[in-house]
Amino acid sequence: MRARVLIRPKAGILDPQGVAVERALPALGFAGAGNVHVGRMVELDVADASQLEEMCRRLLANPLIEDYEIEMISDAPAAA
Amino acid sequence: MKLGVVTFPGTCDDADARIAAGMVAEAVPLWHRDADLRGVDGIIVPGGFSYGDYLRAGAIARFSPVMESVVAFARDGGPVLGICNGFQILCEAGLLPGALLPNTGLRFVCRQVDLVVQTTATPFTSTCTVGQVLSIPAKHTTGRYFGEVAPEQVVLRYAHGHNFNGSQDDIAGVVNAAGNVMGLMPHPEHAVETLTGGSADGLALFEGMTRVAVA
Numbered sequence: 182m183r184a185r186v187l188i189r190p191k192a193g194i195l196d197p198q199g200v201a202v203e204r205a206l207p208a209l210g211f212a213g214a215g216n217v218h219v220g221r222m223v224e225l226d227v228a229d230a231s232q233l234e235e236m237c238r239r240l241l242a243n244p245l246i247e248d249y250e251i252e253m254i255s256d257a258p259a260a261a
Numbered sequence: 262m263k264l265g266v267v268t269f270p271g272t273c274d275d276a277d278a279r280i281a282a283g284m285v286a287e288a289v290p291l292w293h294r295d296a297d298l299r300g301v302d303g304i305i306v307p308g309g310f311s312y313g314d315y316l317r318a319g320a321i322a323r324f325s326p327v328m329e330s331v332v333a334f335a336r337d338g339g340p341v342l343g344i345c346n347g348f349q350i351l352c353e354a355g356l357l358p359g360a361l362l363p364n365t366g367l368r369f370v371c372r373q374v375d376l377v378v379q380t381t382a383t384p385f386t387s388t389c390t391v392g393q394v395l396s397i398p399a400k401h402t403t404g405r406y407f408g409e410v411a412p413e414q415v416v417l418r419y420a421h422g423h424n425f426n427g428s429q430d431d432i433a434g435v436v437n438a439a440g441n442v443m444g445l446m447p448h449p450e451h452a453v454e455t456l457t458g459g460s461a462d463g464l465a466l467f468e469g470m471t472r473v474a475v476a
Contacts, residue, residue: 197364
């Protein structure tokens with residue numbers, strides 16, 4: 182099984198990367214873009230999907246400062 | 262009195278930490294893969310980029326064999342000082358409250374900062390006075406403190422105009438509830454000799470560590 186984990190800074194915590202991108206967009210002429218948050222994505226094969234939550238809590242994210250979302254993207258392991 | 266200094270792959274301030282420890286005690290090198298703490302009376306987790314800081318600063322180092330021993334040592338009341346990356350590791354390990362976020366300016370900053378001692382009720386600051394200003398260097402990209410921490414656990418604050426990373430309430434260093442584990446972002450180990458550190462103010466924290474012996 183292949184899973185995708187999206188990790189992003191919690192709402193309310195200043196996200197300086199998001200702010201930097203938000204300021205750069207109008208400079209390129211893109212008006213109306215806002216509320217930018219920059220996070221990261223981890224994709225992995227797992228034998229036991231029930232362990233994903235624990236993986237996120239203990240290593241992939243820091244629950245104090247980050248939210249995470251787990252998404253199953255395939256039932257079969259992806260080709261290497 | 263022996264002070265252990267932990268080295269992880271990517272640690273770069275361990276040599277200075279051993280020099281600082283050696284000025285107040287016998288410095289003992291500890292390796293990340295070894296669970297044996299070699300009979301030390303206190304532990305310094307120095308700065309650097311443990312395991313390349315992949316994923317998140319300090320996130321991977323906390324699961325190394327030496328850290329399991331450090332956690333047990335801290336739970337038994339032994340003094341542990343985390344500096345910069347060491348601070349990040351101790352937070353990730355749950356030994357200290359809070360987390361370190363990217364600096365508000367997103368830049369790596371290297372500068373001398375003034376720190377104001379908030380409490381002397383910890384071993385680390387037991388040689389200081391409340392309100393004393395320590396001038397020591399700071400150098401990091403991820404040092405913005407964030408967390409729920411009791412006022413009495415805040416040991417050091419950036420002096421007015423010195424909070425360059427955007428830390429909550431100007432917090433530069435905190436202790437755990439028991440007071441035996443401390444973390445700070447600036448580098449006291451780089452300020453133990455006036456010739457190279459600009460001041461020797463950092464030495465006070467290491468001297469303080471030696472005041473608590475582990476039974």
